[in-house]
Amino acid sequence: MTYKLYWYAGSAAMAPHAILHDTGAKFDLIEAKGAFLKSAEYREINPNATVPTLIYGESKGLYESAAICQFLAEKHPETGLSPSIDDPIRGSYLQWMVHLTNTVQEAMTIWWHPDQYTVDVDVQKKLRREAEARLARLWQVIDKHLGRSGPLLCGDRFLACDYYLAMLIRWTRGMQHPGEEFPHLNRLVRITMARPAYKKMLEDQQITQNYLPDTTTGSASSGQ
Secondary structure, eight states, rough: EEEEEEEEETTTTTTHHHHHHHHHHHEEEEEEEEGGGGSSHHTTTTTOOOOOOOOTTTOSEEOOOHHHHHHHHOOOGOOOOOOOOOOOHHHHHHHHHHHIIIIIHHHHHHHOOOOOOOEEEEEEHHHHHHHHHHHHHHHHHHHHHHHOOOOOOBBSSSOOOHHHHHHHHHHHTTSSSOGGGSSHHHHHHHHHTSSHHHHHHHHHHHHHOOOOOOSSOOOOOOOO
């Protein structure tokens, strides 16, 4: 099967793009931005005019980044990126996937796109401040979890949710306190960036990601 991934650099296509490299499957990258993103042609496969969108087989298009990540991880169990239905960590894995896309990403969207919520510029500024404060609280909770039960979200096994978290952390680079300032989040980013699939994704998209020296104690598994 050959996949087609509609994307643009640094978007929510990052995590699915990395997983596609992990699968070893053939795939084509189709950049979708600007006028094409809003075109009738693109809206036929993704009515929300967002990226990513995945085309596979006879499908008309699968959108929502977390759904694509989960689909690819389950379609290619050899990657080890999604626990099987009877795996003891399956529940925890699903919890993190939903939390990241439903709670953390929602706050991130408010910060990046306050204009989608109001046209009032002063209210937009207030929304951004409140979103960043909320993200700081969310990062604290996740960082504490990683420090206690990490180095990855489900222990020492690298899963699709870890790609998703690393992607979201990159989106904080313009904030006053980016995600990598939290030591255990930073360690997860370092582990993720050591994976060949994530490295290749960054290379394909011609983007970089920041991380800091590891200040955590103990060795961090690569999860590969």
